[in-house]
Amino acid sequence: MTDDAPDGDGLKAADAKTLHRTVRESGEDELRRPAMQLFWSALAAGIAISVSLLTEAALHAALPDAPWRELVSGLGYPVGFMAVILGRMQLFTESTITAMLPLVTRPSRWALARTLRLWSIVLVANLLGTALAGLAIATGAMGSDAIRHAALAISAGITELSAGRTFVNAIPAGFMIAILAWALPNARSQSVAVIFIFTYILTIAGFSHSIVGSSEAFLLLFAGQTGVVQTLAGLIAPAVLGNLVGGAGIFAVLAHAQVRGEPPQGEEQ
Numbered sequence: 536m537t538d539d540a541p542d543g544d545g546l547k548a549a550d551a552k553t554l555h556r557t558v559r560e561s562g563e564d565e566l567r568r569p570a571m572q573l574f575w576s577a578l579a580a581g582i583a584i585s586v587s588l589l590t591e592a593a594l595h596a597a598l599p600d601a602p603w604r605e606l607v608s609g610l611g612y613p614v615g616f617m618a619v620i621l622g623r624m625q626l627f628t629e630s631t632i633t634a635m636l637p638l639v640t641r642p643s644r645w646a647l648a649r650t651l652r653l654w655s656i657v658l659v660a661n662l663l664g665t666a667l668a669g670l671a672i673a674t675g676a677m678g679s680d681a682i683r684h685a686a687l688a689i690s691a692g693i694t695e696l697s698a699g700r701t702f703v704n705a706i707p708a709g710f711m712i713a714i715l716a717w718a719l720p721n722a723r724s725q726s727v728a729v730i731f732i733f734t735y736i737l738t739i740a741g742f743s744h745s746i747v748g749s750s751e752a753f754l755l756l757f758a759g760q761t762g763v764v765q766t767l768a769g770l771i772a773p774a775v776l777g778n779l780v781g782g783a784g785i786f787a788v789l790a791h792a793q794v795r796g797e798p799p800q801g802e803e804q
Contacts, residue, residue, distance in 0.1 A: 550721075555790065557720040559640055562633035565625075566649040570656055573625055577657040580624035581664015585750040587615030588668075589678055591738075592686035596679075605739070608689075612738035613731045615747065620719070620730055627658045627746055627775075631782030632713035632790065639791045658775065661746050669753030687758055690751035693743070694761065698773045701743050705777025706785070708742035712778070713786035745774035 565573075590611030598604045619626050634653050638646040671677035672686055696704060715733045722729040737744060752770040755761040761770070 552793075554717060554720060555636065555793065558633055558717055558790075559636040561720075562630075562635070562637045565630065565633060566637060566646070566653055570652070573653065573656045574660045576623075577625035577627070577660030578664045579622075580619045580626045580657075581661040581666075581746065581749075582668050583618045583622065583624060583664075584615040584626065584661070584746050585665055585668030585672075586618055587612045587734075587747050588686055588689065588750045588754070589672070589682065590614045591689055592678065592682045595689060596681040596685040609735060609738045612747070613734040616734045617727060617730050620715075621726065625657045625660070627654065627661050628709060628712040628744060628778050628782060629716045630654065630657055631709060631779055632716045632787050635783040635787040636791060639787060662749050662771070665746060665750040666753045669750055670757045672754050673757035686751075686754055687760070690754050691760070692741075693748055693751050693770055694755065694765075696743070698769045701770065702773040702777040702780075704741070705743035705745060705774040706781040707740075708737055708744045708774075709778030709781025709783075710786050711737055711742070711781075712744070713782035713790075717786070717790060743774045743777060745771065745778045748774050 591608050592611075594608040594611045595604065598607055616626075618624075620629065630653060634650045638650050668677065672683055675683060678686070693701070711733055715730065718729055719726060749771050752761070752766045755770075756763065756766040
C-alpha cells in the first residue's frame with residue numbers, strides 16, 4: 536500500500552500540471568488574437584448568452600405559479616452557456632482564468648497589457664451584445680409578449696440586492712465559471728453535462744453572473760424599470776468586479792499554486 540501512494544500522488548500532480556498547461560496555452564492564444572477577432576466573437580457571445588434569459592422566460596411563462604416553477608424554469612439557464620462555450624465564443628467570465636494563468640506563470644508588462652486588453656475588449660463587446668438582446672426583448676422584437684413579461688419578472692430579482700451584496704454574490708459565480716473553464720479540457724464527451732451542471736447550480740443558488748445578469752439589467756433599463764446609473768453602477772459593475780475576484784483572483788491563484796515552482800512547458804531543464 537505504501538508503494539502505491541507516491542504513484543497516486545504523482546498522477547494527481549501530473550494531471551494538475553497538464554490541466555494548467557492546457558488552460559494556460561489556450562489563454563496565451565487568446566492574448567495574441569487580433570482585437571477585432573476578439574470583439575466580434577465577444578459580441579456574438581453577448582447576444583448568444585441572452586438565450587439563457589429567453590429560455591428561462593419561455594419555461595416560466597408556460598408553467599403554473601407553483602413553488603417549483605423557478606427550479607424548472609432554471610433548466611433554461613444553461614442553454615446560453617452551451618451555445619457560447621461549445622461555439623468557442625469569447626465570454627468575459629470564462630476568460631478570467633484562461634487569461635490570468637499566462638500572466639501569473641510568466642509575469643511581464645506584455646502579459647499584463649494583453650490581459651487587460653483582452654478583458655476590456657471582451658467585456659465591452661459582451662455588454663454590447665447583451666444590451667442589443669435586452670433592447671430586442673424589451674421592444675417585443677424578440678419573443679412573445681408572454682415571454683417578455685416573464686423575462687421582466689425574472690430580471691426583477693437582481694434589483695433586490697444592493698451593490699455590495701451583488702459584489703459578494705458574484706464572487707462564487709466567478710469561482711464556479713473558472714472551475715468550469717478549468718474542468719472542460721478533461722470533460723471531452725461530457726462537456727454538455729459539465730456545462731449544464733455548473734450553470735444550473737449557478738442559477739438555482741442565485742449567484743450573480745455579470746454577463747447573463749447584464750441581459751436582465753439592460754432589459755429592465757429599456758423597459759423603463761431602472762435608470763442608467765442603477766443599471767451600470769448598481770447592477771452590472773459590482774457583478775463584474777465580483778466575478779473577477781472569484782475567477783481571476785481566488786481560483787486562478789489556487790489553480791496556479793498547484794504547479795507553482797515547476798517550470799512552464801518548454802522551459803524544463
